[in-house]
Amino acid sequence: xxxxxxxxxxxxxxxxxxxxxxxxxxxxxxxxxxxxxxxxxxxxxxxxxxxxxxxxxxxxxxxxxxxxxxxxxxxxxxxxxxxxxxxxxxxxxxxxxxxxxxxxxxxxxxxxxxxxxxxxxxxxxxxxxxxxxxxxxxxxxxxxxxxxxxxxxxxxxxxxxxxxxxxxxxxxxxxxxxxxxxxxxxxxxxxxxx
Numbered sequence: 018x019x020x021x022x023x024x025x026x027x028x029x030x031x032x033x034x035x036x037x038x039x040x041x042x043x044x045x046x047x048x049x050x051x052x053x054x055x056x057x058x059x060x061x062x063x064x065x066x067x068x069x070x071x072x073x074x075x076x077x078x079x080x081x082x083x084x085x086x087x088x089x090x091x092x093x094x095x096x097x098x099x100x101x102x103x104x105x106x107x108x109x110x111x112x113x114x115x116x117x118x119x120x121x122x123x124x125x126x127x128x129x130x131x132x133x134x135x136x137x138x139x140x141x142x143x144x145x146x147x148x149x150x151x152x153x154x155x156x157x158x159x160x161x162x163x164x165x166x167x168x169x170x171x172x173x174x175x176x177x178x179x180x181x182x183x184x185x186x187x188x189x190x191x192x193x194x195x196x197x198x199x200x201x202x203x204x205x206x207x208x209x210x211x
Contacts, residue, residue, distance in 0.1 A: 018103050019058045021111030021153075021160020023183045026096045027059070030073055039083060040067075041091065042075045045099055056116065058100040060184070061158030061195045062086050063116025086118045087157075087193045096184045098158040111160025112153040118195040119203075120144050122156075124188050125170065134175040135164075136188060138196070142169045146198045147206055155197035159183050 027045035034040075043059070051057075051074050055066045064076035083089035091097070102116075103109070122140035138156065140146065148154055148163045148171040155161070161173040175185050188194065 019061075019063070019100050019111075019114040019116050019158070020103055020107075020109050021061075021114040021155050021158065022100065023098045023159055023179075024100050026182070026184060027099045029091050029093050029095045029097060032091065032093060037080045037083075039078045039089060040075055041078060041088070042068075042073045043097060043099070044073050047099075047101065048072045048074050051101075056102045058102075058114070058116045058158045059097050060087060061098070061114070061116065061155050061197050062088055062118050063102075064088075082118075085120060086195045087121055088195075090193055096187060098183050100158055112155075113200055114155050114158070114160060114197060115200065116158075117197060119146050119198050120196055121193050122196050124190055124192045124194065127189055130174075132177060134180055134185070135172050136175060136185070137165070137170060137172040138194060139170040140196060145206060145210075146196070147202055148198065149202060152202060153199045155195075157184060157188075157194045159185065 025046045027043040030044050031042040066074050068075040078088045122138040125139050126137045128135045148166045150166045152163045163171045165172040
């Protein structure tokens, strides 16, 4: 369980294919605090630490993850949003995030607005995910509020702190991002179909 509040940016240091799996090594400021089997959200994707060496740790992504997320698009040197799982009793500063990415979206525009940014994303509505105006959405692991909700797109507004401390600073038109839609919205959507 995560909150969508990014702790730090990590840097991809190696990518190794093994059959259909992808082993990803990441250098992060908190590596010395990690342990094997710990869950960490990478651009919103919950992955398990399988190895730790010095200031780098390794996680493994399988086919399901590679097919539904942007993890398979990573390159060495890319910056990844990182969040360790919540501790029981901590404040929930963002919203309830599972680390189970629903689908990807493409950034269709980035507009700077006198010190803040508005990012617009388009997604495949055929996968039955929805956003609602002023509802929550998780983009690359960042808990955000939806504005301009449409059937196949939505926007989010980014403050300078989020822009500087997440990989939003590298997102531009055409960038593929991970989306995790609000868990309550997903349940309501499913119930409405029955």
